[in-house]
Amino acid sequence: xxxxxxxxxxxxxxxxxxxxxxxxxxxxxxxxxxxxxxxxxxxxxxxxxxxxxxxxxxxxxxxxxxxxxxxxxxxxxxxxxxxxxxxxxxxxxxxxxxxxxxxxxxxxxxxxxxxxxxxxxxxxxxxxxxxxxxxxxxxxxxxxxxxxxxxxxxxxxxxxxxxxxxxxxxxxxxxxxxxxxxxxxxxxxxxxxxxxxxxxxxxxxxxxxxxxxxxxxxxxxxxxxxxxxxxxxxxxxxxxxxxxxxxxxxxxxxxxxxxxxxxxxxxxxxxxxxxxxxxxxxxxxxxxxxxxxxxxxxxxxxxxxxxxxxxxxxxxxxxxxxxxxxxxxxxxxxxxxxxxxxxxxxxxxxxxxxxxxxxxxxxxxxxxxxxxxxxxxxxxxxxxxxxxxxxxxxxxxxxxxxxxxxxxxxxxxxxxxxxxxxxxxxxxxxxxxxxxxxxxxxxxxxxxxxxxxxxxxxxxxxxxxxxxxxxxxxxxxxxxxxxxxxxxxxxxxxxxxxxxxxxxxxxxxxxxxxxxxxxxxxxxxxxxxxxxxxxxxxxxxxxxxxxxxxxxxxxxxxxxxxxxxxxxxxxxxxxxxxxxxxxxxxxxxxxxxxxxxxxxxxxxxxxxxxxxxxxxxxxxxxxxxxxxxxxxxxxxxxxxxxxxxxxxxxxxxxxxxxxxxxxxxxxxxxxxxxxxxxxxxxxxxxxxxxxxxxxxxxxxxxxxxxxxxxxxxxxxxxxxxxxxxxxxxxxxxxxxxxxxxxxxxxxxxxxxxxxxxxxxxxxxxxxxxxxxxx
Ligand SMILES: [Zn+2]
Ligand SMILES: [Zn+2]
Numbered sequence: 001x002x003x004x005x006x007x008x009x010x011x012x013x014x015x016x017x018x019x020x021x022x023x024x025x026x027x028x029x030x031x032x033x034x035x036x037x038x039x040x041x042x043x044x045x046x047x048x049x050x051x052x053x054x055x056x057x058x059x060x061x062x063x064x065x066x067x068x069x070x071x072x073x074x075x076x077x078x079x080x081x082x083x084x085x086x087x088x089x090x091x092x093x094x095x096x097x098x099x100x101x102x103x104x105x106x107x108x109x110x111x112x113x114x115x116x117x118x119x120x121x122x123x124x125x126x127x128x129x130x131x132x133x134x135x136x137x138x139x140x141x142x143x144x145x146x147x148x149x150x151x152x153x154x155x156x157x158x159x160x161x162x163x164x165x166x167x168x169x170x171x172x173x174x175x176x177x178x179x180x181x182x183x184x185x186x187x188x189x190x191x192x193x194x195x196x197x198x199x200x201x202x203x204x205x206x207x208x209x210x211x212x213x214x215x216x217x218x219x220x221x222x223x224x225x226x227x228x229x230x231x232x233x234x235x236x237x238x239x240x241x242x243x244x245x246x247x248x249x250x251x252x253x254x255x256x257x258x259x260x261x262x263x264x265x266x267x268x269x270x271x272x273x274x275x276x277x278x279x280x281x282x283x284x285x286x287x288x289x290x291x292x293x294x295x296x297x298x299x300x301x302x303x304x305x306x307x308x309x310x311x312x313x314x315x316x317x318x319x320x321x322x323x324x325x326x327x328x329x330x331x332x333x334x335x336x337x338x339x340x341x342x343x344x345x346x347x348x349x350x351x352x353x354x355x356x357x358x359x360x361x362x363x364x365x366x367x368x369x370x371x372x373x374x375x376x377x378x379x380x381x382x383x384x385x386x387x388x389x390x391x392x393x394x395x396x397x398x399x400x401x402x403x404x405x406x407x408x409x410x411x412x413x414x415x416x417x418x419x420x421x422x423x424x425x426x427x428x429x430x431x432x433x434x435x436x437x438x439x440x441x442x443x444x445x446x447x448x449x450x451x452x453x454x455x456x457x458x459x460x461x462x463x464x465x466x467x468x469x470x471x472x473x474x475x476x477x478x479x480x481x482x483x484x485x486x487x488x489x490x491x492x493x494x495x496x497x498x499x500x501x502x503x504x505x506x507x508x509x510x511x512x513x514x515x516x517x518x519x520x521x522x523x524x525x526x527x528x529x530x531x532x533x534x535x536x537x538x539x540x541x542x543x544x545x546x547x548x549x550x551x552x553x554x555x556x557x558x559x560x561x562x563x564x565x566x567x568x569x570x571x572x573x574x575x576x577x578x579x580x581x582x583x584x585x586x587x588x589x590x591x592x593x594x595x596x597x598x599x600x601x602x603x604x605x606x607x608x609x610x611x612x613x614x615x616x617x618x619x620x621x622x623x624x625x626x627x628x629x630x631x632x633x634x635x636x637x638x639x640x641x642x643x644x645x646x647x648x649x650x651x652x653x654x655x656x657x658x659x660x661x662x663x664x665x666x667x668x669x670x671x672x673x674x675x676x677x678x679x680x681x682x683x684x685x686x687x688x689x690x691x692x693x694x695x696x697x698x699x700x701x702x703x704x705x706x707x708x709x710x711x712x713x714x715x716x717x718x719x720x721x722x723x724x725x726x727x728x729x730x731x732x733x734x735x736x737x738x739x740x741x742x743x744x745x746x747x748x749x750x751x752x753x754x755x756x757x758x759x760x761x762x763x764x765x766x767x768x769x770x771x772x773x774x
Contacts, residue, residue: 041058041062114394161369162189165193170190198365221238226360228356230365242302260313263313266331287394308635389745417746420446462483467517488756489520493749493755502740511711511725515630527607541662544663563583619669640720643681649695652665654699709737712739
């Protein structure tokens with residue numbers, strides 16, 4: 001322990017301080033510089049691979065003040081995880097300096113995400129007297145690109161993609177001036193020395209630069225064309241959100257079907273005119289992460305953007321380039337990822353021209369390279385708090401701290417909505433959203449990230465965690481590594497992910513519902529619950545299985561699921577229901593073929609609640625073909641949300657055997673068909689269906705008496721279902737936990753897999769390489 005007194009006459013001392021956390025690239029060193037100068041202290045401050053290190057000399061009283069103020073005053077974006085300090089013998093420094101970064105040692109400093117333009121930079125951007133007036137790459141220590149430009153730690157300009165832009169004398173002066181807002185702002189730039197815009201016409205190639213390029217791009221959008229714009233973490237495709245024809249063309253070329261598209265509004269006022277906006281939603285829109293926020297529609301003026309959905313996905317301008325564009329246009333634009341459906345977003349100029357030229361009419365590009373692709377994030381407010389649904393720009397790669405010792409590992413995530421995680425120093429670092437590993441491009445992005453993330457943090461994983469599915473490309477990748485493999489069942493990983501997110505301690509009951517996941521019995525799971533205890537985990541409930549008629553194609557055709565549910569519910573009298581929309585959706589010959597398939601072939605069995613949603617949606621005539629993942633379920637949810645609250649659940653049967661509960665949905669399906677045939681309003685039926693699942697969730701919880709319930713899996717993206725379950729659980733004395741920082745969908749699977757490595761390590765020092773669950 002240091003020994004010092006408050007006596008101002010005490011002799012000089014030297015204090016060493018080590019600060020860990022997200023402390024690089026946020027103006028921490030200038031902050032320390034100003035603090036030291038304020039208190040007449042001498043010494044130095046440096047960024048190193050672990051964070052920030054300070055040595056200061058002065059009077060004991062002043063050093064004590066310094067330490068107190070370091071703890072209480074922080075730059076706005078800094079996230080300090082720990083401050084360690086010790087007194088040592090003084091060496092006689094003469095002044096206070098900011099020293100060059102040191103790249104030795106373990107790399108555990110947190111890399112910051114890309115940060116939306118701060119209010120000061122916005123003001124300068126639109127100030128004709130400012131030297132960066134209308135400069136689309138303005139930034140400072142409080143804002144600008146970070147994760148999308150960093151190549152290696154420590155975070156210093158030569159280690160970023162800004163290294164190719166030598167500073168002009170004016171920028172250098174600001175960079176070197178400790179009192180300046182741009183002191184050591186690594187991406188600092190101006191129109192003299194920094195990146196520039198270029199407008200590319202498909203026919204003629206580059207045809208304008210700088211502000212003229214921007215103006216040409218704006219004219220293109222206003223005249224109903226598709227613009228590919230190089231944003232912060234990759235290309236975006238942009239059209240006028242008021243122009244339904246342009247949106248239709250974008251959808252067609254992108255192969256996107258009716259899937260909702262995000263819109264960027266010029267400002268909050270505009271957003272408020274088309275959406276309902278709570279105080280927290282407003283704060284989220286304006287936050288440094290600046291995600292796409294799901295907001296309840298107020299006006300249907302932009303329905304073509306998200307047909308049939310409850311929400312618009314809205315974001316505000318998140319970079320200086322977007323601020324300029326939106327200020328000039330003054331109307332909302334569709335801003336969607338620059339890719340074909342299911343492929344990763346383009347980051348290189350040449351790559352964009354090659355891959356997007358069938359979709360975009362022209363390109364607005366710049367010469368600042370993007371080190372890695374980072375999509376726009378998606379978030380929403382649910383049950384009074386923020387929940388991230390797609391974790392990318394503004395959030396990646398910030399880590400999740402966990403209360404579990406996890407050996408150094410890499411977790412490869414799920415097949416859909418893939419993201420990758422690594423564990424270093426008990427923190428789970430989550431990569432940006434990668435996407436569905438269904439194309440060669442996505443797989444390449446996955447491989448790059450799986451290679452890039454451990455190198456960035458200088459972490460040498462001992463274990464690789466992956467999905468239990470033997471045929472996933474991520475499983476093949478895991479087999480190709482020299483690391484020790486741990487395979488984790490998909491739905492168990494969801495539960496662990498929710499536990500990690502909420503720092504929950506066992507015992508926990510995890511309700512893990514989604515569309516698809518490889519089960520321990522090789523069937524397709526998706527309606528599972530797990531009891532997690534200190535040293536064991538056990539699957540405790542599921543739903544009655546039904547066949548996926550024709551296999552995977554059933555996930556695209558809710559009518560096939562409906563047929564399977566109806567066959568099981570009315571084994572002898574299906575013919576009486578030939579008028580149901582689900583059955584009418586088949587032609588006579590299709591129907592005959594499906595009957596043959598049912599009788600003669602072994603169809604894969606599933607216990608998926610996601611498919612149950614599809615089936616009910618089809619029975620009610622809402623959706624017979626899924627044109628994007630989750631469409632039938634989303635439409636059913638939207639319909640249910642229009643019904644009066646407090647509907648009664650339908651009947652169902654629970655079979656209990658050996659501590660395992662099976663939810664038999666046949667009585668529910670029969671009741672749904674009866675009500676539908678009797679002319680009950682479909683919104684009421686849809687609402688009663690949701691209520692039935694909530695009642696079932698409470699039944700499972702009641703059987704185990706564990707207070708903490710983790711609600712996880714893709715089905716928990718259904719706002720109505722998630723809120724109903726959480727409220728009903730609370731009314732019955734349970735503590736429901738939902739996802740916050742980690743997505744409840746497959747984007748969070750990597751976190752659960754990493755957590756499973758920690759659990760396996762904890763419960764079995766000799767390490768089992770298959771996570772057990774009964
Ligand atoms: Zn700024
Ligand atoms: Zn400059």
